[in-house]
Amino acid sequence: MAVLIKISIVLALFIYLISGILYALGLKTRHHQLFRAANLAAIIGALANLTALAARTIISGRLPLTDGYEFLISFTFISVLLYLLYEKMSQSKTGGAVLMFIAALLLAAVFIFMPQQHGSYSPLMPALKSPWLTSHVLTAVIAYSAFTLGAALAVMQLVKGDQHEDINVYRAAGGGFVMLSISIVLGGVWAEQAWGTYWSWDPKETWALVTWIIYAIYLHVYRSKGWKGSNANLMVVAGFILVLFTFFGVNYLLSGLHSYG
Amino acid sequence: MSQIFNNMFKTFSSMKTGVILLALLAVFSAVGSSLLPDRFYHLMLFNTLIGMLFLNLGLCTFNRCLRVRKLLGKQTDIIRQFRQWGLLILHSGLILILIGGMINSWTGHSGTVKLIEGERALINRDKDGEELNLFLEAFEIELYENNMPSQYLSRVSLYKGDRLEQQATISVNHPLKYEGIKVYQQSYGSMVDVTVEGQGQIDSYVAHEGQLLEIPGSRGQVKVFKYIPDFDPAYGMESKSMQPNNPRVIYSVYHDKVLMGVGSAPFGERIEIDSGAYVEFNGLKSYSVLKVKEDPGLPYAGAGGILFMLGVVLAEIKIFTRPREINDRKTVED
Numbered sequence: 100m101a102v103l104i105k106i107s108i109v110l111a112l113f114i115y116l117i118s119g120i121l122y123a124l125g126l127k128t129r130h131h132q133l134f135r136a137a138n139l140a141a142i143i144g145a146l147a148n149l150t151a152l153a154a155r156t157i158i159s160g161r162l163p164l165t166d167g168y169e170f171l172i173s174f175t176f177i178s179v180l181l182y183l184l185y186e187k188m189s190q191s192k193t194g195g196a197v198l199m200f201i202a203a204l205l206l207a208a209v210f211i212f213m214p215q216q217h218g219s220y221s222p223l224m225p226a227l228k229s230p231w232l233t234s235h236v237l238t239a240v241i242a243y244s245a246f247t248l249g250a251a252l253a254v255m256q257l258v259k260g261d262q263h264e265d266i267n268v269y270r271a272a273g274g275g276f277v278m279l280s281i282s283i284v285l286g287g288v289w290a291e292q293a294w295g296t297y298w299s300w301d302p303k304e305t306w307a308l309v310t311w312i313i314y315a316i317y318l319h320v321y322r323s324k325g326w327k328g329s330n331a332n333l334m335v336v337a338g339f340i341l342v343l344f345t346f347f348g349v350n351y352l353l354s355g356l357h358s359y360g
Numbered sequence: 361m362s363q364i365f366n367n368m369f370k371t372f373s374s375m376k377t378g379v380i381l382l383a384l385l386a387v388f389s390a391v392g393s394s395l396l397p398d399r400f401y402h403l404m405l406f407n408t409l410i411g412m413l414f415l416n417l418g419l420c421t422f423n424r425c426l427r428v429r430k431l432l433g434k435q436t437d438i439i440r441q442f443r444q445w446g447l448l449i450l451h452s453g454l455i456l457i458l459i460g461g462m463i464n465s466w467t468g469h470s471g472t473v474k475l476i477e478g479e480r481a482l483i484n485r486d487k488d489g490e491e492l493n494l495f496l497e498a499f500e501i502e503l504y505e506n507n508m509p510s511q512y513l514s515r516v517s518l519y520k521g522d523r524l525e526q527q528a529t530i531s532v533n534h535p536l537k538y539e540g541i542k543v544y545q546q547s548y549g550s551m552v553d554v555t556v557e558g559q560g561q562i563d564s565y566v567a568h569e570g571q572l573l574e575i576p577g578s579r580g581q582v583k584v585f586k587y588i589p590d591f592d593p594a595y596g597m598e599s600k601s602m603q604p605n606n607p608r609v610i611y612s613v614y615h616d617k618v619l620m621g622v623g624s625a626p627f628g629e630r631i632e633i634d635s636g637a638y639v640e641f642n643g644l645k646s647y648s649v650l651k652v653k654e655d656p657g658l659p660y661a662g663a664g665g666i667l668f669m670l671g672v673v674l675a676e677i678k679i680f681t682r683p684r685e686i687n688d689r690k691t692v693e694d
């Protein structure tokens with residue numbers, strides 16, 4: 100199983116990379132075939148990604164939402180899934196290149212930060228055994244994925260200097276904000292049950308709050324003059340960088356200072 | 361005069377001010393948590409900022425109430441109604457969360473009690489001076505097959521005065537609730553039951569790891585250094601497993617606080633550590649650490665959390681149903 104998971108993730112990583120390259124070439128040459136191939140690659144990559152998630156679910160007997168490793172491969176899968184849905188609904192291919200590169204980078208991070216974890220999982224420590232925790236993490240994964248989609252679209256619009264479609268960025272970031280809001284409240288419910296404090300200003304919570312505030316500000320100023328368009332899009336990109344920092348920075352860089360899971 | 365007041369009111373209740381305050385809060389949290397991770401949220405500046413945000417949020421939500429009331433009846437479009445109600449509900453929810461937090465920081469309190477099986481602790485005294493006592497009947501650690509802990513369970517009885525009020529098993533994620541008080545499983549540990557003997561005199565202790573005990577009638581001491589459930593010399597001071605397969609107590613002997621030697625002993629064996637001086641480790645007493653908390657603000661924060669989630673969903677439903685209306689200013693202001 101561990102080998103199957105590892106192979107699936109390596110495959111997904113490379114197929115996402117190929118898909119990203121095909122999307123980028125498609126944008127350059129405007130050959131429709133390239134987009135079709137890119138889309139197909141994205142679907143195959145997502146299937147490989149899903150295989151890893153399913154195998155993990157089978158060996159551990161629970162949803163793959165309990166540690167950083169599982170979070171990351173779920174996060175990547177949902178991001179690609181949201182993008183595929185978006186592409187189907189909007190018929191727009193502009194975000195594909197950036198999104199697929201981000202997806203490949205996220206899976207590469209698995210090999211950089213947690214190379215040993217493909218087959219290893221431990222039984223849940225008592226604090227993690229709570230349905231609140233599962234719903235908290237699930238909503239966080241969806242929120243992060245929506246922010247990833249929003250950032251991919253925003254980056255392309257900024258590069259092209261054309262913000263006409265910024266409403267799609269708004270929809271992704273707004274949807275992400277809804278999920279992040281729910282996730283933070285559910286996290287509070289869980290923390291209150293497990294530790295007796297719904298908010299304790301630990302680094303993870305604090306950085307999640309900072310991320311949430313950035314998107315809240317974005318939603319408030321999105322329509323105003325001077326913000327609509329490129330400045331608002333920049334804020335969505337900044338928010339995504341904060342999302343990554345909240346995940347990697349707090350978990351893996353500050354871990355020397357703060358010793359929690 | 362009233363003109364100036366009016367303008368100040370307008371400025372302070374505006375969304376622009378709210379956004380600036382939010383931005384300041386974000387910057388302050390980011391910088392504060394990096395520089396002073398343990399106490400930035402106690403700083404005066406930080407609390408002032410939250411207080412101002414609270415006022416601003418309160419005023420703008422009050423204005424929004426007036427607006428939504430005027431709109432009632434006139435507005436027939438269901439998605440736009442959702443939007444208006446949603447915005448009102450979500451901002452009200454945030455206000456309630458802040459109120460809950462403030463009530464907690466002013467009137468809430470929490471502490472921990474450390475109980476050995478069979479011990480009791482006073483956890484509260486109500487208005488009439490009647491005592492609330494928590495009695496630990498038993499403490500147990502459930503293990504997985506690989507010996508990692510799967511749950512910590514404290515079986516407790518709660519007495520008000522002499523009356524038994526409640527019997528419960530507290531475990532992680534399952535606190536005990538009683539009249540606004542909640543008791544959580546926080547931690548655990550074990551202590552060693554020891555008798556020390558010198559010059560025919562016997563002293564008994566329940567000692568924690570690291571505790572130094574005087575040997576009666578002498579200038580020697582013995583330190584209970586560490587309890588090891590599965591002792592194996594190959595593992596040194598580490599336990600081979602969590603199972604008590606070969607329980608040992610590591611101890612050290614001192615004379616006038618100068619280290620004389622180190623040893624390991626099983627339970628129930630009387631060991632001569634000096635002429636006429638003996639130590640015997642009789643057994644383990646595990647203790648449970650429970651957190652006792654009273655937060656009168658919790659119902660407000662909880663209600664606020666629910667309203668906030670509900671409001672955000674209602675307000676943003678148009679993202680999926682009417683995306684083209686997002687840029688339409690009419691949906692925003694009445």
Ligand code: HEM
Nearest residue numbers: 315318319322373374375378379413416417420447675692
């Ligand atoms: C503090 C003073 C605040 C004021 C005066 C204020 C005012 C407003 C106004 C006028 C809107 C409608 C704007 C629009 O949709 O274009 C709005 C929307 C919203 N507000 Fe606030 N707000 C404040 C604070 C907050 C805070 C602290 C939050 C928390 C994150 C928040 C969350 C939201 C959300 C999520 C929306 C919906 C945004 C959208 O979809 O456009 N507000 N607020």
